[in-house]
Amino acid sequence: MEQILNLRGVSIFQRENLILSEVNLTINKGDFVYLIGKTGSGKSSFMKTLYGDLPLTNGEGSIVDFNLKTLKEKEIPFLRRKLGIVFQDFQLLQDRTVADNLLFVLKATGWKDKEKMQAKIDEVLDKVDMKTKNFKFPYQLSGGEQQRIAIARALLNDPELILADEPTGNLDPQTSIEVMQVLQEINKNGRTILMATHDYALLLKYPSKTLKCDEGKVFEVVQKNA
Numbered sequence: 001m002e003q004i005l006n007l008r009g010v011s012i013f014q015r016e017n018l019i020l021s022e023v024n025l026t027i028n029k030g031d032f033v034y035l036i037g038k039t040g041s042g043k044s045s046f047m048k049t050l051y052g053d054l055p056l057t058n059g060e061g062s063i064v065d066f067n068l069k070t071l072k073e074k075e076i077p078f079l080r081r082k083l084g085i086v087f088q089d090f091q092l093l094q095d096r097t098v099a100d101n102l103l104f105v106l107k108a109t110g111w112k113d114k115e116k117m118q119a120k121i122d123e124v125l126d127k128v129d130m131k132t133k134n135f136k137f138p139y140q141l142s143g144g145e146q147q148r149i150a151i152a153r154a155l156l157n158d159p160e161l162i163l164a165d166e167p168t169g170n171l172d173p174q175t176s177i178e179v180m181q182v183l184q185e186i187n188k189n190g191r192t193i194l195m196a197t198h199d200y201a202l203l204l205k206y207p208s209k210t211l212k213c214d215e216g217k218v219f220e221v222v223q224k225n226a
Ligand SMILES: Nc1ncnc2c1ncn2[C@@H]1O[C@H](COP(=O)(O)OP(=O)(O)OP(=O)(O)O)[C@@H](O)[C@H]1O
Pocket: 014, 015, 017, 019, 037, 038, 039, 040, 041, 042, 043, 044, 045, 046, 213
C-alpha cells in the first residue's frame, strides 16, 4: 500500500510550547481519516505541521514524498501544490469571481495555457456541482457554496492529499452534510483526505478511521456502532 503520510515519534510545538508528543501515524492512499479533539487540543497545530506552517523539529515525518524534518523554506510551495488545503473560513478572494479565484491559483502555480486552465476550472467546478455559478462573486454565494468552491480550488493541482481543517465549522447541519457528501465523493474517486472536525453527527453518519487529539497525544479511536 502506498503511504501518503508517515509520522514517527513526532512532537508538535507552538513556539516553545509542546502541544502534541509521540505522534505515530500512517495514512495510506485512498484513506479517509478524521482528526477529532476538543478546542485547543492541537488539531490545527497538527495540520499546520503537515503543510509546513510549523516546523517538524522532533521525530520523523514524510508526506507525499517530502521529508518534513529536512523541509526547506523554498520547498514549501512545492509541498503545498501536492496538498489540497481547505479551511473553515473558505479563504476565497472577495474581489473576484469564482472562475477568477481558480484562475489566480492556476497562474500562481505555473499554469500558462489558457485553454487548459479553462478546462481545468470547468472540471473542478463540475466535481463540486458549481459550474453554473462560475461568474458569481464569493459574497453572492451561501456558506456551503463558498466551501464547495474552496474544495474545487483544492483540487486544481490534483493533490495527493486533501487536508481539511474544520471544513464544516461555519455551516449549518444540512449544509455540512452536503459539503461532506462532496468530500466523500472525492474520496470514492481515490483521493486521500484528512479532515479535522468536532462534528460528531458527521462521524456517526459517515464512519471512518478516526484519530483523536487528547492530553497531548494522538491516538486512534474505535467507533462504536450506534
Ligand atoms: N500561534 C500560536 N502561538 C502560540 N500558541 C498557540 C498558537 N496557536 C495555537 N496555540 C496553542 O496551541 C494549542 C493548540 O491549538 P490548536 O489551534 O492547534 O488547537 P485546535 O485543536 O485546532 O483547536 P480548535 O478546535 O479551537 O481550532 C492551544 O493551547 C493554543 O493556545
